[in-house]
Amino acid sequence: MKKTFSIGGVHPADKKISAGCRIEVLPTPQTVYISMSQHLGAPATPVVAVGDKVKAGQVIGEPAGFISAYVHSSVSGTVKSIGPRPDLAGNKVTHIEIAVEGDEWADGIDLSETLVTEIPADNRFIIDRIKSNGVVGLGGATFPTHVKLTPLEGKKAEILILNGAECEPYLTSDYRIMLEKPDQIVIGAAIMKQVLGGSRTVIGIEDNKPEAIESVRTAISRLQAKSASYSGIEVAVLKKKYPQGGEKQLIDAVAHRQVKSMGLPIDVGAVVQNVATSLAVYDAVMKNRPLTTNTLTVTGDCLPADRQKNYLFRIGVPFSFIIEQDGGIPEGAVKVISGGPMMGKAISNLDATTVKGSSSVLYLTAEQTVRKPESNCIRCAKCVEACPMGLEPFLLNKLARNGMMDELEQNAIQDCIECGCCLYSCPANIPLLDVIRVAKGDVMRAIRARSAKK
């Protein structure tokens, strides 16, 4: 029997329309806008001035705290302005505007495609490379990778899990890199495994991607034949179920370990990284190449087949440029989403730029997005069945609407991963996630305020 997580989950149609499209390199626009807030934690501080000449791969933002990351220029050119600019949700974030001139890279960056398989022995060197090259988690949360790889006092990572589940419908960027760059992903995994000092590494891939499973398996055996440092890496085939790519769900599916409420994966000896992060780690450590590019899917039911794309884009390219390159917004699309249809965010401002974690431009039709009128809760408990965290969304909804903060906390609203399974499964179309997300924010703030007082 194939593995999957034990509680909850839903089965949306996977719609991997763009799966067969090879990764294409997106042209570079005239101007890019690089956000200083591309990672979880404190926004980076700009370290260039207006008028400066920058090269691709040059540091333009330095971390402004422990949980923060370096930001690099993805192009070469001149800094035109530094200032607030609306992000995809319209909120003002500091961006650095760079007018593109040529394509000159900073020194010390290996741009060749030759595969480097010799992993450096010095772990500190590896962590430094990951940090200085601005690698963050590309599975969605964009948590700085070097922080996750620095072991906490008294905690030991026994198992490294690579998330190749790509459980969100439509998205195919992880699938494409697993097909096209499997060796790099496996080497990245081996690097992280060495840093963590664990004995086991499992790459979890859902069973709707047999080619990816085959491709990664071949890469593993190829590398294992070469060097002993690749032992202990294996592929786990997972039964397709959303949200398998959730950190806690993936640990449950692969290692059958459950992270307790408010706990971290390291509490059960696990560290989870995305396959795209693994690729970024390979580039950072072996090639000294900063995280300045990523892969993004352009897809949607209403998009003609020849315009379905997987693009390798330079970070900081405006969404409007990508859409333009692909031939404009297709007929029938009423909503443009960045990220998957379950957890992605609607783009209210198409002039916003891509960030490290951007994974898609997804067009949705009116039929797919317009909400049906809400009716009364009939206590069918479909949301309870669907919740992968074992919560009771219908109850949380009631408590949240009445502002019962203590009861919300007792019912573990803070464990909600905002996957949207409850909303997806509700036959009464109750906006469960919308209400719960806001209430969760309030409860989290209250918890933080309380712990700050102590």
Place this chain on the structure above:
Amino acid sequence: MTTTIIWTIAILTLLGVVLAVVLYLVAKKFKVEEDSRIDDVEKVLPGANCGGCGNAGCRAFAKSCVDAMNLDSNFCPVGGNETMKKVAAVLGLEVKEKAPMVAVVRCNGTCENRPKVNDYGGYSSCRVKASLYSGDTGCAFGCLGCGDCVAACQFGAIKMNPQTGLPEVDQEKCTACGACVKACPKNVIELRNKGPRGMRVFVSCVNRDKGAAARKACSAACIGCGKCAKVCPHGAITVENNLAYIDFTKCKLCKKCVAECPTGAIHAVNFPAVKPKPATAAAPASSAGPVSAHPAAGAKEAAVKEKPETKEE
């Protein structure tokens, strides 16, 4: 048969007497002393339990008044001065009269002034909308228009105007309890001095963007030009973060700022219509209200206010 009935009655009577004694003794021993004045004060309160005073309901307010034995820090916004006089009479205290307050919606981003740049299709709640993005217009500061304030008002004093998409406060019904102020995620609503006969002047905008950006998003936005601050003879206006604010404790209602504002962001409401002097009949439009440079702003102005000045003058 008769004996059974007699015995039953006797035993029950005895049981009743014994338990009554027990209850009496227990009640005596564990008696909670509560000031009877709390009950007296509670009787004169409005009983809305709205929490506008900062206490958890009217009884908690009464207790707080009795405990403190002064009314300086206790004020019932719903009952206002009259109720406070009654409370003072019950407790034999002095009370200072407070100027009546009213909730003021500081946004004039009507559909014409502030065109939509995208459509919001999610759950209709300002808090949810604010948590998702900056809103469906170019202005990231103004009213989101989902009516959280309307839902929060216990007195039916706020209603959404479907024409403007903005909430309107009925100043007769508003008790200044502040529930709408707390409910608004954008801090658009403020409690302000009601003013003599309801006359008040305020900046109807909370946009802190730079002038050009603010103006691009909304034609009635405060652009932080500072003309009002310069013209104000009472030093009541401050401009901070590209936004003017009128301190209602200093404002003397001269309306000079209203005439000066280039975007019509400063509103004067409930002023009596100015009688046109024959000599200056052409000019006085500027002093009549927030309408000056913008006929469009003026037209919607008439729709927004409770007692609009007549535009014919």
